[in-house]
Amino acid sequence: MITQTKATIYLSDKRGCTQQDWFRSYHTFNSGVYFEESRKPFGNLREFNDDTLKGGCTVSKYSEEHSCVLLMPVVGTLNYSAETATGAIEPGQVAVISLPKQTRLDITNPYQEELINFLQIRLSVPDTDGPSGIVEFxxxxxxxxxxxxxxxxxxxxxxxxxxxxxxxxxxxxxxxxxxxxxxxxxxxxxxxxxxxxxxxxxxxxxxxxxxxxxxxxxxxxxxxx
The missing domain is CATH 2.60.120.10 (Jelly Rolls)
Incomplete structure (x- = not known):
């Protein structure tokens, strides 16, 4: 017997997109951009972004609430800097960053020519005492x-x-x-x-x-x- 569960599928080609000549971000949820249909956050999962950043460039993200941010490189190394953490990670690593309300996270592509691709995942949390650091797999x-x-x-x-x-x-x-x-x-x-x-x-x-x-x-x- 197959039990059908309540679910929503988010197709890759239906994601919202923010694009400039140096940065492109596909958003599974609204994340401040317009969609063909409403895409509200899923529980405390506020953002799930699939980002590509040009060589030598930095993109900044601001947190409007206490957040736990996961950065996961898919292609290439990235550098990150926030009030609570600074570091560099490569594929096979995840940076877990506790981000206080009204603070900034900077993500930098350390290469001069190559693009990098990474996932940026943000969850709302009641405070910033959650886990932080770099996890390897x-x-x-x-x-x-x-x-x-x-x-x-x-x-x-x-x-x-x-x-x-x-x-x-x-x-x-x-x-x-x-x-x-x-x-x-x-x-x-x-x-x-x-x-x-x-x-x-x-x-x-x-x-x-x-x-x-x-x-x-x-x-x-x-x-x-």
Whole structure:
């Protein structure tokens, strides 16, 4: 018996876009830009942006509320600087930054010519005492397994075709799960997702998924509703 869960699919080609000659950002949620349809935040997940930045350039983000920001490089190294943290990260690392209200985060491409691509994920939090620092993971060394890089909150995995897994959700009554496909294709809770597609799921106790291509990469975030 297949149980149909409440869900919203965010197709990659339906995302909002902010673009200049030095910076491009695809927004899964509104993030201050206009959409063909309303895209409200999903629980405390306020932004999920897929950003590309030109060499030698810096983009600044301002936080209007206490936030936890995750920076995840996909292509290239990035430098970041905020009131609470400064550093450099590359693919295989995630910067977790506690950002106080009304403060700025600067993200810089250290290369002169090459573009970089990264995910910028922002969650609202009641205060800025949450986790911070740099988390590392190795998708190739743990191929076929989901890697929790923030326990009980965020995980990532790389799978061969027909590789399957299940995410068990804590506090399902008050939680949702946001799924984002970085590479390849997946079937998630009986829904087909392609590269850079997202899926929001409400009040699920478990999330089943299967890779439909080799070296497919999936990111899962548990959010507060």
């Amino acid at each position: 190795d998708l190739d060394a743990q191929h076929g397994n989901r890697i929790p890089f923030l326990p009980a909150f965020a995980s990532i995995g790389k799978y061969k075709g027909r590789g399957e897994d299940v995410l068990f959700v804590k506090d399902a009554a008050d939680s949702g799960v946001f799924v984002f496909v970085l590479e390849g294709a997946f079937e998630v809770q009986n829904r087909l997702l392609h590269p850079r597609d997202g899926l929001a799921l409400w009040h699920v106790s478990e999330v089943e998924y299967e890779a439909l291509s080799n070296d497919a990469i999936i990111l899962l975030l548990q959010v507060k509703l």
